[in-house]
Amino acid sequence: MGKNNKSVNIAVVGNPNCGKSSLFNLLTGLHQKIGNFPGVTVDKKTGTANLGDGITANVIDLPGTYSLYPRREDEWVTYKLLMQQEPAVKPDIVLLLLDASNLKRNLLFCSQLIDLNYKVVVAMTMGDIAAKKGIKIDVDGLSRELGVPVVPVNPRSEKGIHELKKTLSFAAGYRPAEMEHNFIDNKALAPEAIREIQSKHPGLPSYTALHYLMHHRELDGEENKTVCEIKDRHHFNDTKIQAEEILHRYQKINQILQSTVSEPDPLKKKIFTERIDNILLHRFWGYVILTAVVFLLFQSIFWLASFPMDAIDSGFTQLTSWVDALLPETWWADLLVNGLLAGIGGIVIFIPQIMILFGLISVLEDTGYMARISFLMDKVMRKVGLNGKSVMPMISGFACAIPAIMATRNIENKKERLLTILITPLMSCSARLPVYIILTALVIPDVYYFGFISLQGLVMMGLYLFGFVTALVVSYVLKFLINIQEKSFFILELPIYKAPRWKNVGVTMLEKGKVFLVEAGRIIMIISLIIWFLSSYGPASRMEKLDQKYETIAAANTYGAEDIERNYSAEKLENSYAGILGKAIEPAIAPLGFDWKIGIALITSFAAREVFVATMATLYSVDDADESTLKQKMANATRMDGSKVYTLATGLSLLIFYVLAMQCMATLAIVKRETRTWKWPVFQLVYMTALAYLFSCIVYQLFK
Structure with a gap:
């Protein structure tokens, strides 16, 4: 065995969908970090694991690959590291995951690794699936034939992990043979x-x-x-x-x-997965079921989240009122109530829906249905210049465009990858969800058809579908304009159906809720405080005139104290820095039905789309001192002529604008990093803003 306090580098490799990430998480636990391989944009996931006997392992989770003949950028990363062309990392042991249910294909990569003369340890996964298929494997015989240790493991149930660590510990302690051990000559x-x-x-x-x-x-x-x-x-x-x-x-x-x-006779009865696929991948019923699944997804967001959202909204309204009554009338108290608490309340209320959305997406991925969506959509994708591999990044875009754009690295064809990058931000990400929810609740009646179909849920689904269809149309047009000639083939491995790991779903929901609160919340709080300052202060000359005007009105005692306070707050906001900025851009956005307050929210949304709600919360808190909720304040908002701001026409116009507009600086930055030029992010910003303006204008003019 090795000496005490020894450290080794272990490269974790394997075919895609073999359970590599799950095993990496089990070995390293929370001792992980994510960076980038030098010179490329592929993520490098590393962690530390204690193998026992004083041996610590630096574990590197390499991108999945089928062989040592790479095609994609992420496969080249794995190749270069294994060929020792990556100076930053030299693996001492290669931990290869082998899918027991598909040994023939997996053993090709295994044989190539053996011939590189590495210390190879094989972790054989998917043994339960192989058993269901009737496949019986002589593990000891397989180990003997390959000349490397083979350890059966199940990352889902953590079986075999202790034995695997012992085997890795032993491998760390012995020297490889001087002579080559070749699988073939x-x-x-x-x-x-x-x-x-x-x-x-x-x-x-x-x-x-x-x-x-x-x-x-x-x-x-x-x-x-x-x-x-x-x-x-x-x-x-x-x-x-x-x-x-x-x-x-x-x-x-x-x-x-x-x-x-x-193996059993191939003519025997098909396994459970194949029988289900006969229905879910049917040329007609497959699409009907897919539509139903998407419909239920958006209905559930409203059904399940309504109670916690109402409770949070009511709780923050009461908290704000209580704190306001408790504190003296000073600038810092106003900052705390109308800046800090208004901003926090404007974002916390949407955490239930964010968690539910990610939880449901996690269920679809865990069960294996997400891959079927790619398979079903390949035919449609081909017609607009893409292929089925574009579906996964686009679906990921419903969560967040940044990792979705990074996921396009799996697309080998350069033109299809670029097209996917350019249209993925049209998928309605979770940052748009708070905007959709509050505007839908404002202008769409809360009615149900047949007792369970929510009109608001239907509108929400329509927004997501509109973004998706627009993306396909844009891709169809761009495929004629982007001159890259390269053929592609769509090869997809369909995983077997499995029951979702509810613990994994729960962890995903909590993590995404935390990320939304911490990462997005940090930006939102900064913007909220800036908006509070810009809304509370203005040019000294304007503010002095305003104060003198209302001192005269108060002395005349013509109006009641409440009316004077309300009118003073409204005029103070209009003469503030925020009001001046909003009024300056109002003529440009008036054809869309937007007022100057909405204009301010559109500008702040470039930091993060969800800032729209926090901006509204801050503006209306500064403008109005009553104890109503943000939704009630927005519903009661009026223009100079007394007409309501948030009519059906304005609400729909604003929803369409947020579906199509590129209002995310972080996404533009990641597009620049992935394409290595500012040409494409600038193009995205221009074409998406133009589309948003055009369609919003059409919708407002139709419905007003």
């Missing part, structure tokens, strides 16, 4: 060329030398030139050699499977 594929590479790099495994020849462009300038000369001298054909290699590997894999795995 790699040298025989190109003997002269490999021998010449090895003569320049003594001790280099044959398979690593073969990859030097395959991917010499990844080597530095002089090395690249040398390898090119060797290839030309020996007439090395990349495509031919790769095909021969894969053929030899599968020949041996088939031999191993015949001696270690027994």
